[in-house]
Amino acid sequence: MNTLTSIAPPLSLEEFFTFEDGTDTFYELENGELLSMPPESELNRRIASFLYAYFLKMGIGWQCLTMKTEVVVSGYGVTVRFPDLLVLSEALATAMAGATRSTIMPDMPPPRLVVEVVSPGKQNSDRDYRYKRAQYQARGIGEYWIVDPIAQQVTVLVLVDGLYEETVFQGEGAIASPLVNPLTATPPLTAAQLLHADESGNP
Numbered sequence: 001m002n003t004l005t006s007i008a009p010p011l012s013l014e015e016f017f018t019f020e021d022g023t024d025t026f027y028e029l030e031n032g033e034l035l036s037m038p039p040e041s042e043l044n045r046r047i048a049s050f051l052y053a054y055f056l057k058m059g060i061g062w063q064c065l066t067m068k069t070e071v072v073v074s075g076y077g078v079t080v081r082f083p084d085l086l087v088l089s090e091a092l093a094t095a096m097a098g099a100t101r102s103t104i105m106p107d108m109p110p111p112r113l114v115v116e117v118v119s120p121g122k123q124n125s126d127r128d129y130r131y132k133r134a135q136y137q138a139r140g141i142g143e144y145w146i147v148d149p150i151a152q153q154v155t156v157l158v159l160v161d162g163l164y165e166e167t168v169f170q171g172e173g174a175i176a177s178p179l180v181n182p183l184t185a186t187p188p189l190t191a192a193q194l195l196h197a198d199e200s201g202n203p
Contacts, residue, residue, distance in 0.1 A: 032077030050197035
């Protein structure tokens with residue numbers, strides 16, 4: 001077990017996995033440095049839970065849906081992210097079966113989709129829109145959704161020839177993506193429905 005007093009940045013992946021500070025604080029690893037993750041707001045939690053239930057209702061198997069699973073990505077140093085929601089491929093779900101830690105390692109297939117719900121503050125916004133975008137793109141993740149309650153928009157990034165192509169959805173615009181398009185949802189999921197998950201009831 002490693003503690004704050006026994007290690008100094010930059011941390012290796014192994015040091016991060018064995019790190020313990022005696023609290024319930026969650027950490028991401030950003031370029032080898034610990035980044036404490038504050039408790040989620042209730043709105044952010046409800047948005048992620050709403051989307052989880054939506055995907056489940058639309059036929060994505062529960063074994064391919066997960067919240068707060070770690071993803072090891074590339075950066076200037078070792079980086080481990082905690083997306084709010086992930087949709088796994090069948091191959092990835094199989095690769096993770098029986099793992100002692102819910103972590104998507106570099107030698108595993110990438111997730112089909114990651115979702116980040118933006119928290120207030122410029123640092124949080126920059127992290128979701130800039131740094132994670134580049135990292136998830138480099139990791140080969142097919143889709144990255146940025147759900148932004150502050151800007152009242154849902155940005156869908158789809159990997160095309162190694163680069164993300166961006167579409168922004170607002171208001172009653174139906175969210176479209178390679179993952180969602182085949183789902184026969186009636187009515188379709190809209191940006192407003194997702195952004196106001198605390199008011200809209202069941203998906």
